[in-house]
Amino acid sequence: MRSREPANALRDYRFFRTEGDFLFSTDNVMNGLAKEIVSLESAKTKLKSSQKGSQEARDLAEQIDGATKSIGQVLLKVMNETTSGITKDKEAKERQALWARLLIALGGGLALIGPMLIMVLHPEKLTALITTSCSVVGVAVVLAVVMRDSQPKDIVAFTAAYTAVLVVFIGSGGGNSGGA
Secondary structure, eight states: OTTHHHHHHHHHHHHHHSOOSSOOOHHHHHHHHHHHHHHHHHHHHHHHHSOTTSHHHHHHHHHHHHHHHHHHHHHHHHHHHHHHHHHHHHHHHHHHHHHHHHHHHHHHHHHHHHHHHHHHHSOOHHHHHHHHHHHHHHHHHHHHHHOTTSOHHHHHHHHHHHHHHHHHHIIIIITOSSOO
16 A cells, blocks of 8 residues: 555656646745846845935835735735635535435425325325335435435334325325315
């Protein structure tokens, strides 16, 4: 396993050196930033040796201000590019989670309403038992497929709760020809 770490590090380095969806081009940014820093340091050194109040000192002060602003703008741009990618990724995950919750809510509602409608429209005990059995098996299969990261006991618990709701509906007269 140890021999793969340098290869992974090299792959990661290459990835971060390229421009992706929300990564900045490090070569261009670093080269520009290095030039601005060298210019800033050079201007500071010259300013120390120049006479105060002279035209050269004023020009160097303007050059220092310009380099400082330029460095600040580059760093702000890098920060905005980096954080905007994080924000876009977060928004996409939140949107995906919303759709997942909506599908689960609609599926859960339909899983309860569908069998109950069948049992009310055809109020025979055999229809109620067959509808309940088929619905429970169908919901158990869907849960097993959808809940990949859950433990089997969770799927059994959800299926049991679903079954209990349908059985209570049958027991309250929802599936009887004389009830509801």
